[in-house]
Amino acid sequence: MNVFYEYEGIFGRAEPAHLNRAMREFFELAATIRRRLGKQGYLLDKYISSVLDAANATLLHVSADSGLQSGAELRQLILTVMDGKRDYANHPMYERAKEHIEAHPLAYQERQTVLDAYCVALAGDYLEHATQSFAKEQRKAMQPAFDIVCLRDLYRKISATIGGEEQLERLNLLIRQRFLIVTPMAGFLQGLTNDLLYSLVCRDAETSKQVFQLVLDNETEVDAL
Numbered sequence: 001m002n003v004f005y006e007y008e009g010i011f012g013r014a015e016p017a018h019l020n021r022a023m024r025e026f027f028e029l030a031a032t033i034r035r036r037l038g039k040q041g042y043l044l045d046k047y048i049s050s051v052l053d054a055a056n057a058t059l060l061h062v063s064a065d066s067g068l069q070s071g072a073e074l075r076q077l078i079l080t081v082m083d084g085k086r087d088y089a090n091h092p093m094y095e096r097a098k099e100h101i102e103a104h105p106l107a108y109q110e111r112q113t114v115l116d117a118y119c120v121a122l123a124g125d126y127l128e129h130a131t132q133s134f135a136k137e138q139r140k141a142m143q144p145a146f147d148i149v150c151l152r153d154l155y156r157k158i159s160a161t162i163g164g165e166e167q168l169e170r171l172n173l174l175i176r177q178r179f180l181i182v183t184p185m186a187g188f189l190q191g192l193t194n195d196l197l198y199s200l201v202c203r204d205a206e207t208s209k210q211v212f213q214l215v216l217d218n219e220t221e222v223d224a225l
Contacts, residue, residue: 023178026174026178030044037161048175050154051151051175053146055180058141060187063134066191067192070133070191074122075119078119081098082115082118100118110205113202116199120215131188134188
């Protein structure tokens with residue numbers, strides 16, 4: 001099956017019926033759980049309020065921009081190593097980048113081509129560092145306004161009162177489906193990937209080939225990925 005047969009294969013499908021159904025089921029289930037809680041219905045209100053606030057804590061454009069900035073950081077690090085400088089010597093990826101660049105000298109005449117080729121080669125190693133850093137930043141940003149321990153306690157109390165976790169698990173899933181369509185981490189990863197795409201499609205002035213073609217032409221570069 002060709003997933004790119006239509007334009008929607010690239011920009012995605014909205015599926016409004018699915019989203020509307022999730023929204024409706026969310027309110028229906030929340031109302032059911034609140035009734036079952038009786039006088040303790042306020043626990044569910046607090047639980048939902050906390051989760052919805054957390055879902056809106058980092059906007060998509062912010063997380064995607066963070067990903068793009070992280071990609072720019074990798075580029076600057078590689079340029080520093082290429083120029084024999086140590087401006088980024090304390091960066092967690094500095095030694096890895098230096099080791100790779102020294103072990104895989106590239107003969108391309110265009111400096112931009114060399115840079116982009118190294119960005120592609122180091123993308124996998126950098127991904128782990130970048131995602132860990134973003135996750136750490138997200139936890140730090142959320143902690144002052146969002147207490148995950150308190151949320152766990154609310155979940156436990158509600159589940160105990162209504163006699164099980166099944167309905168609350170379903171409610172959590174509906175919240176994810178309708179209100180966290182793209183998580184901050186997914187947005188960050190897409191931003192970082194967009195920067196990688198710039199490298200892959202960059203065209204070398206000497207050969208008129210795009211970087212992904214040059215990588216395919218060079219088995220050594222493919223093996224280094």
